[in-house]
Amino acid sequence: MSKKSHITSVGGQALIEGVMMQGPKGVATAVRKPDNSICVEYHKVKHLKDKCKFFGIPIIRGIVAFIESMILGYKLLMYSAEVSGMEDIEDVEMTKFEKWLDNKFGDKFMDFIMGIATVLGFALAFLIFFFLPVFIFNRINAACDLSLTPWQGTIEGLMKIVIFVVYMVLVSQMKDIKRLFKYHGAEHKSIACYESGEELIVENVKKCTRFHPRCGTSFMFVMLILSIVVVTLLSLVVPSELKQNTVLWMLIKLPLIPIIMGIGYEFIKYAGRHNNLFVKILSAPGLWMQRITTKEPDDDIIEVGIASLKAVITDNIEDDEIK
Numbered sequence: 001m002s003k004k005s006h007i008t009s010v011g012g013q014a015l016i017e018g019v020m021m022q023g024p025k026g027v028a029t030a031v032r033k034p035d036n037s038i039c040v041e042y043h044k045v046k047h048l049k050d051k052c053k054f055f056g057i058p059i060i061r062g063i064v065a066f067i068e069s070m071i072l073g074y075k076l077l078m079y080s081a082e083v084s085g086m087e088d089i090e091d092v093e094m095t096k097f098e099k100w101l102d103n104k105f106g107d108k109f110m111d112f113i114m115g116i117a118t119v120l121g122f123a124l125a126f127l128i129f130f131f132l133p134v135f136i137f138n139r140i141n142a143a144c145d146l147s148l149t150p151w152q153g154t155i156e157g158l159m160k161i162v163i164f165v166v167y168m169v170l171v172s173q174m175k176d177i178k179r180l181f182k183y184h185g186a187e188h189k190s191i192a193c194y195e196s197g198e199e200l201i202v203e204n205v206k207k208c209t210r211f212h213p214r215c216g217t218s219f220m221f222v223m224l225i226l227s228i229v230v231v232t233l234l235s236l237v238v239p240s241e242l243k244q245n246t247v248l249w250m251l252i253k254l255p256l257i258p259i260i261m262g263i264g265y266e267f268i269k270y271a272g273r274h275n276n277l278f279v280k281i282l283s284a285p286g287l288w289m290q291r292i293t294t295k296e297p298d299d300d301i302i303e304v305g306i307a308s309l310k311a312v313i314t315d316n317i318e319d320d321e322i323k
Contacts, residue, residue: 009272010191010312011214013073014183015080019305020073021187021312028311029076030304034085038304040311045072062265063258074118128167133159134246141244152243153235157228161285164224168292178295185210186297186305188290194313200306202299210294213271213279217293218286223264225282230256 012021018031027043048064049056055064080086133156140155141148148155171177192208193200212218231253235243243249271279297305 010194010309012187012191012308013069013076013216014180014187015076016086016180017084017183017304018080019183019187019190019308020076020080021191021308022072023312026312027072027076028308029080030308030311031080031083032300032304033083038307039083040307042311058266059259059262062262065265066261128163129160130250131246132163133157134249138244138246146240146244149240149243150236151232153230153232154228157224157231160227161221161224164220165289165292168289172292181293181295182297182301183304185294186301187308188212188215188294189297189302190305190309194309200310202302202306205302205306206299210296211287211290213283213287214268215286215290215293217289218271218283219264219268221286221289222267222282223260225285226260226263226267227256230260 010021010023012019014020015029015031018029020027020029022028022045027045028040029043030038030040033039047055047068049061055061136159137148137152137156141152172181186205188210189205189208190200191212192210193205196208198204198208234253234256238249238252242252267282271283
């Protein structure tokens with residue numbers, strides 16, 4: 001491979017014992033199987049922006065891309081759990097009642113359980129990151145005779161950042177999550193190696209940085225920073241009586257989430273192609289946070305990252321459509 005540095009549109013995601021890499025034409029996955037071999041597959045992915053030009057409009061494409069990435073990420077996590085043998089381990093640990101339900105209802109039962117888990121996950125995230133900051137602020141503001149009202153958007157945003165950081169620090173202490181974060185590190189380091197023009201081998205990848213401006217962690221921080229600015233401006237024009245009502249204030253802010261999401265996506269795309277002072281300042285918190293969400297990978301984990309990346313930048317592997 002030429003040592004000429006180049007920027008690519010490849011991005012990825014850590015999976016269970018694996019890595020997903022997404023390129024302009026499709027998605028490649030590499031998952032370490034129980035027999036220690038690596039299962040590599042190339043998956044066709046049909047994006048909405050390719051079917052309708054409206055979904056490719058700036059800002060709109062960010063909203064669509066986020067929803068698509070959530071759906072695709074969930075499907076590939078389930079796929080990697082199956083390939084890596086994680087599901088077999090779970091089957092062994094099932095209780096007699098769970099086995100009876102599984103035998104009686106089959107995949108429908110598991111789909112129902114996963115659906116419930118997903119709904120509960122979103123509800124918990126809403127409660128922690130959306131309701132809790134508003135609830136806490138209103139209590140503190142009431143104790144301060146409403147003197148903090150002009151700074152409501154700023155204070156709520158800062159509380160979200162603190163909650164997010166604390167949450168990620170606590171989660172990162174879990175054994176399984178630590179291993180997942182190693183695969184996250186392998187994903188970043190493999191892409192960094194490729195973008196630097198170096199040959200994709202373990203020795204070269206190990207030398208590369210595990211911090212990347214296009215990471216989802218950076219995207220989350222950009223969204224949090226943007227939300228502080230947008231909600232602070234909004235709080236200046238919304239009557240204080242409405243802001244003191246926790247439910248009403250949340251309903252007022254809800255329509256802003258897709259807009260902030262779309263703007264954040266555009267910035268991440270811009271940050272991936274530029275390295276000016278503006279980009280460095282806004283990217284800094286996300287890059288710092290990657291010290292928590294990525295870990296230095298072992299050689300065998302790097303091998304999986306390399307296999308996934310090689311598959312997505314070449315078209316010589318049999319594909320399998322994601323449905």
